[in-house]
Amino acid sequence: MSSMTKFSAVDRNAEQRVLGVLIKYPQRIDQVIDKLRPEHFHESAYRKIYEVIIDLYNKSGRISYTQVYNQLRKENIIDDPTQTLMQLTESFVGMSELEPCIEILRQKEGTRRLLDAVESIKELAIADAEDNLSSVQAKAQEIIFAATQNLVAAEQDAKSLLEVLNKCYIKLVERRHGVDSAYGLSVRFPSIDGMTTGFKRKDLIILAARPSMGKTAFAMNMVVNVAKRNIPVLLFSLEMDDEQIGDRIVLNEFFRYKEQGDFEITSTEYQTRLSDEQFSRAQKVFNELYQIPITIVDKRGLTCAEIRAKARKIKAEKPDLGLIVIDYLQLIKAPMNTGGRSWSLIVGEIVRELRDLAGELDVPLILLSQLNRSVESRDNKRPMMSDLRDSGNIEEFADAVIFLYRDDYYHPEEAEATGTQGLVEIIFAKQRKGATGTVKLRFVKEYTRFIDEFKNEVSR
């Protein structure tokens, strides 16, 4: 940082004045404690004095220069505490200076962080020049994001019950009047929506199953259903590439022709050669799908930091982003420096970071996950919460845990005899904001399509 920028990013006088006012009028501390962090002070001595002031205030509510001096002397951090404190007495002007000086400190601190971020990105770009460009870009975005966040957002953290109940009441009235936005995000499966009353913003939803249960297909069905209502959706596909996803979406839509009963475009036909009629109908489907706002990131080996950076970028471009889906957890790459931690701990950290991401971006985030093999060794192969437990206590961080289970996968003859082929149990094993229980959908494997043809009977 040049001396000129250093000069413009620091106001020593304002730092002294704030401390002078707080020592003289400790009763003002309650009003500033949410707005001011030690980091707002550039001078390390003043930062320490601020910490001491807060500490003394929390302990006894009383502050004096003598007490501050005594504490500084005990901690032996500042070279000349008397001289430093004398400067504070000299700079004191009046209590009215407090608010403007705090604003100056906040502004200067923000400027310093920006300048530091610029330096860090510059160093990063030079030092990691040999690395993968997208990895460097992701790190740079992280740095910029951190530098542009307000150091203190605590003013919104504490809310009175009146404020909170006001919000609840408005939602209650909106629901009564049938306003759509009063609910969570509908995925247009009445059974699912009935259980969840819509996926809630900031929630992390774990969708887990053993392989071949149809979790990607189910997630894709929900993605398309949401996006068809012109709500932007972001899909991270760490396994399937963009074309595979596109084909699945298209194929999924062809099911409508089969449902109508007069026409059909099968998966095999789509993958080979279509007749004129089929081609014309396929074009119609393509034209409809062109409109829907789905963003696909199909890169393999993404780290959590890269996912976060990309999600933030998309959110900045599409502020009304309504849903994020990640397919799937076990394919997220661990960070380079794991510090010798176990895989289970790392998975736990990834899940926690993704939950924080959902909160930060204010969207529901559906995270697909595989289940461990212990399911297979049981007679009853319906997944249970304990099947997630070996993977970093995922369920602790999740707001909802949903399992998919298809009995016909394990007992095909029985399913054929009873006509329960394609029956999928959607098991709501955990819901912080709703009931647990099971609902059923039908899976039409050829079209990777889930349909809600059952009465909304919830077994709890």
Added chain:
Amino acid sequence: MALFEELERVKLQFISVCESLVHKERISEADFDQILQLLDNMDELDENHLHDELSRLTKGSFDLLFWEKPIFPGK
């Protein structure tokens, strides 16, 4: 400068001198802690009592340090 700040400056100067006495081993750390306590609570103490206590703790140096002007303006 307001009276409060003026008084605090004098206290800090006095503390600084006392600290140098600690370094010269003229007074003990325990004495120094008591001096700080007295200064911190001086508003609640009788002036004569405060003077006597400070003289005792500083082994008489207090009188030499501030013989020209009273330590507490306005008193």
